[in-house]
Amino acid sequence: MVDLLLAVRGLNKQFRSGTQSVSVLSDLSLQLGRGESLALTGRSGSGKSTLLNILCGLEKPDAGRIQVLEEVFDSRKPAGSRQAEARWAALRRRQIGVVFQEANLMPALSLLDNVRLRARLAGQADDKCEDWMERLGIGELADRYPDQVSGGQRQRAALAMVFAMKPALILADEPTGSLDRHTAEAVTRQLFDLQARHGCGLILATHDAELATRCNHHLDLGHQPET
Numbered sequence: 001m002v003d004l005l006l007a008v009r010g011l012n013k014q015f016r017s018g019t020q021s022v023s024v025l026s027d028l029s030l031q032l033g034r035g036e037s038l039a040l041t042g043r044s045g046s047g048k049s050t051l052l053n054i055l056c057g058l059e060k061p062d063a064g065r066i067q068v069l070e071e072v073f074d075s076r077k078p079a080g081s082r083q084a085e086a087r088w089a090a091l092r093r094r095q096i097g098v099v100f101q102e103a104n105l106m107p108a109l110s111l112l113d114n115v116r117l118r119a120r121l122a123g124q125a126d127d128k129c130e131d132w133m134e135r136l137g138i139g140e141l142a143d144r145y146p147d148q149v150s151g152g153q154r155q156r157a158a159l160a161m162v163f164a165m166k167p168a169l170i171l172a173d174e175p176t177g178s179l180d181r182h183t184a185e186a187v188t189r190q191l192f193d194l195q196a197r198h199g200c201g202l203i204l205a206t207h208d209a210e211l212a213t214r215c216n217h218h219l220d221l222g223h224q225p226e227t
């Protein structure tokens, strides 16, 4: 039996703008085991990024229950919101690695120091950071600062940060979205290779149908109601 990493039940999320209410996620449930991968697909605006944000605690659902490892967040039994935020922050520091569209790099640190910092914050050794950067094809850019490299290179640095922290779960929003085909293929290989070696879970949002077929599971958010 697969060891469960993530279990989501009855997730609902609406956004309100003025008098209008837009339902983005409606009664959504999913499960992910250790070592499993899930592709989130769906038209633009179908809620992929919103779901990823909820799964790492950066966005609050209106209703639903989320279990990540041993931590449970249940809208019916709201703990103090500060306490819940602290538990989410601890998960993001050590267990959940996020690669979002806007790479989260510290502008005052070189790419390598960004990766090293991420490893240390997660309680990992930082001696493999240069190696991760090499494997992602940005080894030569180690001493550059985030504003001295391209968007795709920043995205790969963000991936190196996630690899260095050795999380239990990786959440990636269009991880190859700004890369050319050749680089995207190399980065994808590293991502799946890491996942297989460390047995972590992977959820990725993508518009790339071929990338989605490489995952164990596939969830199409396109059918979610719009209003």
Ligand SMILES: Nc1ncnc2c1ncn2[C@@H]1O[C@H](COP(=O)(O)OP(=O)(O)OP(=O)(O)O)[C@@H](O)[C@H]1O
Pocket: 015, 016, 017, 022, 024, 042, 043, 044, 045, 046, 047, 048, 049, 050, 051
């Ligand atoms: N803070 C917000 N306030 C109001 N509406 C929002 C907010 N964030 C997202 N939305 C809306 O929620 C819907 C889902 O957005 P989301 O970014 O999750 O979609 P997506 O599937 O990731 O899109 P894409 O493929 O274009 O990245 C969209 O209609 C978006 O406009």
